[in-house]
Amino acid sequence: MKWKALAWNKSAVGYLFILPSVAVMTLFVIVPLLFSLLSSLYSFDIMLQNFKFIGLDNFHTVLDDDRFWNSLKNTVYFVCGNVPLQIVISILVAVAINKKSRLNIVFRTVYFLPVVCSMTIVAMAIQMMFDFNIGIVPALLREWGLPVVDVFNDPTWAMPAIILISVYKSFGFTMIILLAALQGVPESLYEAAEIDGAGRAATFFRITLPSIAPSIAFVVITSIIGSFQVFDQVYVTTKGGPMFKTETIVQYVYDKAFVTNEMGPAIASAILLFIIILIVTLANLRIGRKSEQNF
Template structure:
């Protein structure tokens, strides 16, 4: 009888549906996060032996490590450029193809195609295409006597190249989200604005942007989180070089964990990165709420 009453209670039945997801969340996120936080105060190897309590020594070593600060600086530089550029390109593409037509269906497919491909495959393919020695693009430029630049080995161009690869790979995902948001904006608002003589730009800034504001906030937050976690494209193309100009925070964590086997320092680095992402995310949500309240 208790089981029957439980099944007829809609509020309680809901727990049955979220139970598998909760188990997955606890097993693969909550427990590793707790272990990572606790183990950041210990020194141990990748084989989980020779646990030695280190207290705050791992964090002191990190704060004194110039390479750690360099990786954070590179990550912040990457995020500051990629997030706005990616979202502006996604919004521009969505504005261009959100109306229903056969041409727009084809263009949406082309723009979204990189999203379903692996970042490793895309980064590896593009790095081979632009490889200074064997790439097809440099070969074609040499044929027409144009200057050739070694994009991935130039300290000044390596990071912008990684950014371009990331934007190409991911902008289609946000584009689809923006398309859904644009299609939900009532058409009569644009008709009324047109009657009042509003230009396209006024319609965009006074109707479109306020209407899709929550969507913009969502894409910005998810883009910031993914940008702070950038790793695949860096590892495949430059491995943090040249001269550590493209080494990011996750690349630094990987090097400490799986090359020098300093698991305590790696976990301490991961905790600091987690706190940075959490702080930035909460700040963006707070600013968005204030903006909505003022509006």
């Protein structure tokens, strides 16, 4: 009996500690989420009037919409371009500037600069830099007699350009996390490798990578989650154009909700996105766990 009371007491302290955060998140995240989930089963207008229960019709509407599938395809394209590029660049850079020196600190500081600016600012600035008419990049290419593409206005190049913006903006963030992980790798491991006569490549693949694998897993998962929700850079630069080639799911959701005011389909497609992210993340965690066991 006494033990039970003690356990409750202990539990109570725990609950008290998390109460404020949980209250905030319940009220401002969970309740809105539940509201959205529920309302996805209804048809209604932006004045929140004329609620009519329609079951899964909103989901059918979305799944029948070519534009949704197109936006899913674009989102996957973005994730597949952005995540590997960002991770590879940041791993390489982190390893290259891991040694403590004044120069490396300068590099680190510089690479992190875009991270602290807002996506809006970075995206607008880069778009203007590549602008066909006033941008310095096309102007220089023209000067050197090279072919020039109006990248944000070209169906083939618009998405790569958006990926470029995203990598530019966030590789520094990933790099910092990996740098932190690298600092935790004991020096003795490298010394042992050197004694064994391992080359640079061998050290990198046999020592460095495995030691920071958990951190890599962490950044891979978070950047996949983030990439699936890509919006700001698209909204600021192309709004989904040209020819819907850069319309990502969140941009689609935004358009449905605020441009064409089809609230039901907007919420339904957002929920579909949530489910997709959930599945991908769980799959990732599983793969991550398996590979961890193999070490």
